[in-house]
Amino acid sequence: MNDVARLAGVSQTTVSFVLNDVEGANIPPETKDRVLAAVKELDYRPNALARGLRSSQTHTIGFVTDRIAITPYAVRTLEGAQDLAWANGYLLLLVNTGGDQRLKQIAVDMMLERQVDGIIYATMYHRPVKPPANMLEVPAVLINCYTDDHSIASVVPDEVLGGRTAVETLLQKGHRRIGFALDSNPVPAAVGRLVGYKQALAASNIPFDPNLVQTAESIASGGYQATMALMSLPDPPTAIFCYNDRMALGAYNALRDLNLAIPDDIAVIGFDNQELIAADIAPPLTTMALPHYEMGQWGVQYLLQLIENPEQTQQNPPIQHILPCPLIERASV
Amino acid sequence: MNDVARLAGVSQTTVSFVLNDVEGANIPPETKDRVLAAVKELDYRPNALARGLRSSQTHTIGFVTDRIAITPYAVRTLEGAQDLAWANGYLLLLVNTGGDQRLKQIAVDMMLERQVDGIIYATMYHRPVKPPANMLEVPAVLINCYTDDHSIASVVPDEVLGGRTAVETLLQKGHRRIGFALDSNPVPAAVGRLVGYKQALAASNIPFDPNLVQTAESIASGGYQATMALMSLPDPPTAIFCYNDRMALGAYNALRDLNLAIPDDIAVIGFDNQELIAADIAPPLTTMALPHYEMGQWGVQYLLQLIENPEQTQQNPPIQHILPCPLIERASV
DNA sequence: TTAAATTACTAATACGTATTAGTAATTCCT
DNA sequence: AGGAATTACTAATACGTATTAGTAATTTAA
Incomplete structure (x- = not known):
């Protein structure tokens, strides 16, 4: 800054005023131009450490x-x-x-x-x-x-609303028996989405059936197990809400093994919108995105x-x- | 630092010497302890801006x-x-x-x-x-x-060696006709892996067949198309090397539609080791990891x-x- | 015993900026 | 015309540290 000041024929203070556009400093345009020209000429770059030290x-x-x-x-x-x-x-x-x-x-x-x-x-x-x-x-x-x-x-994220929206999406398509492949860890996401699941059912006057909630590890193999458990129920669900997309992928694998077609035989909805999974599998997965x-x-x-x-x-x-x-x-x- | 110095009854210089463990400063242990105690007492934390300004x-x-x-x-x-x-x-x-x-x-x-x-x-x-x-x-x-x-x-990453290793892995399992679902963009990864593909074949005295290289977009749908093209060849491959895991996922979808079992009817190897895809699909995908x-x-x-x-x-x-x-x-x- | 070396410190300064308190010179107001 | 206000600046300082150049007091060496 001192070099710039010298080249522009002003004081370091003036350079600082110009560069920070200090109001009330009354720098006329010609002086400003001179300073700016010197800045460009010398390729001056402020030192953020010094600036930070001074201005905290x-x-x-x-x-x-x-x-x-x-x-x-x-x-x-x-x-x-x-x-x-x-x-x-x-x-x-x-x-x-x-x-x-x-x-x-x-x-x-x-x-x-x-x-x-x-x-x-x-x-x-x-x-x-x-x-x-x-x-x-x-x-x-x-x-x-x-x-x-x-x-x-x-x-x-609004886990409750997310869970409710997912289930409402299924309800709107006419599903009445909706399975939930849930993380067995009672983390906030799991707890919240379960609340949302229940809210959605209640709003449609569908009684809550605990058998329709199967917990497992929140990875593909867990989704596989939970799906198998749901589908072996005497009255199996026509749709499965999966805690996350990894579990949904496991659900896909399980349903394929059971020779069930998605979404014709059974609907699946996920959570997380992991694009690499959700968009690329067949059929592409409907899911809730985390913000x-x-x-x-x-x-x-x-x-x-x-x-x-x-x-x-x-x-x-x-x-x-x-x-x-x-x-x-x-x-x- | 000045506060610390005052509390310890020394100069700021001495505090700096102690904190930076300056050699040749000859600070006796008792003084050091006094300074360190003051540092702890005052909860002193150095200012990295000032330090950086001074020491660049x-x-x-x-x-x-x-x-x-x-x-x-x-x-x-x-x-x-x-x-x-x-x-x-x-x-x-x-x-x-x-x-x-x-x-x-x-x-x-x-x-x-x-x-x-x-x-x-x-x-x-x-x-x-x-x-x-x-x-x-x-x-x-x-x-x-x-x-x-x-x-x-x-x-x-060593794209050439990666491509060669992938193909060699297939060769070792006895495959002789190996398809390559390749990215149609001639990016370094595509070019390198193709070189590796050719090297591996040459090392096993297998002539290069351009029909076995099908290019497409490097996403799932591209992998699907390339796989379909390869499998409709008069003499289709028994193994497919996919440019990346997304294309491999498309290959899986295509092979499923063709009622071909992996790896029994046809082997698939990917590239990238995108864990969420590779580890979770059925069967789990063998692939090359990028470092x-x-x-x-x-x-x-x-x-x-x-x-x-x-x-x-x-x-x-x-x-x-x-x-x-x-x-x-x-x-x- | 005395000069030289070592020990245990400190005063002063520079790093590059933002800001405060000023000061000449000019313009404005009545 | 003369004081007040404005314009266009600048000198000096502080931010918190690292480092250089010292200096007294003590120890060592001859």
Whole structure:
């Protein structure tokens, strides 16, 4: 900046004023042009460290996650966050901790050392978390997770509505006996979708039959087992709602082994919209999409509000935002 | 640091010496303990901006990519890079540009403003690139891509060896007529794998039959078409090598429609090891894995060498590292 | 015993910016 | 015409650290 000032024949202060477009500085256009010309001439690039040191903001956001790539579609959270940050002139500082609590602590410390303006904490599965305490030294938002006391702003998918929508889709096609191949782990997604399943049935005055809910591991083999169990019922379902697309893939395998055609003999609906599975199998799978990209966007957008407008944004208790899961119609219903 | 110094009854210089373990500073253990106690007492955390400003290194690496999430398994590149950076006390500053050349330029500028110690440029598909010129102001490494003049260090997968290994696997099982469902785009992966296909045949003295190579779009429907074309040959193959797992999924669909059993009637081998597809379909798909995680690791590891040991590491011409694609045996061969 | 070397520190400074408090010179108002 | 207001700047400083060049006090070597 001093070099630029010298070349333009002004002071470093003036250069700073010009580059930051400081109002009330009264720099006439000719001077501005001279400075800008010098900037171009010298190929000057500001030093964000010095700027950050002086103004104590870095336009950088820390993004902490337990495991980036374990579920591919969840990477879209990162993408949504990155896109929105980028659109606002922010960059993301990334750490995935692999789930180790001590690492999380250290990760946040490293980010705080680098003076991030805020921190996003995202999990790949929807679940409760205990984020490291030091995270609260700056504005923070949780994505796809929440603390039990809801003391931190968060975004999560609407599992209940998602489950209800899936089942309502089947009901609308005339199905009355609807099986549910459910994750045996009582994670928030499983609990919520089951609530939605029951809500939809109740709204159509269909009694809940516990035999129609078969739990298993939430992978293809689990979907296979659950489907086999459902189809061996004395009064088997005409449609199966699968907890996720992996289980739906298992259901496809099972129904093929039973010589049942989808969707003619039996309808299948999934959850997650894992494109590589859902769009490519035969027939293409109708499924519910998780709003990962949108959660990433919302998280960063809200974080930026917290950063730039703390008083107006901060709510008490902190906001818990819920995003719907859109239905992706293909050919399996 | 001044607060710590005051509490410990020493100068800020001494605190700096203690915290950085400066050799030749001759700080006796008692003084060290006093300083460390003050650090703990005050919960002191160094300011990385000030440190970076003074010492001109930030322990931060820029990671630029065209599109993070388009191919889920490719996210493992990011994961490998992040893990190795983390292990060495570095953090990753992330941008995905969506492929816009101007954005790349700006992205790199934003990273340079933040004084990154080096830059990784990664693409999700193996291909030639023209990285922005300003990237070379700091040490740089390309992952899964290369410049035509090979003027920048890079890591790429060994497509030729991968193709050869896939075909050799089929040859070893006794197959003599091996179809190839190939991407119709002449991208490096397609070209390389075809070379490997020919090499393997030649090594077994099997003449190359152009009819056995059917090109199509590298998605499930393309795999379906190519498989149908291959199987309607007067002398159809007994095994099909698919350019990628998505095409293999299409091949599965086609073979099912033809009432052919895998692997009894016909063997199928894929490429990419997209776990969600390969492991979950019936039968599980034998495929070649791309070394994404390893490329990410190698890229950062080499970049750190470039940063910390420029003279010893720098080669002329720059190193072009090639990583093998391991065979993942499942049940389709 | 005394000069030289070592030990255990500290004062001062630079890194590159943003910002505050000013100051001449000009313009405006009555 | 003369004071007030405005314009167009600049000098100086602080942000928090790492590093250089020292300096007293103590220990060692001859």
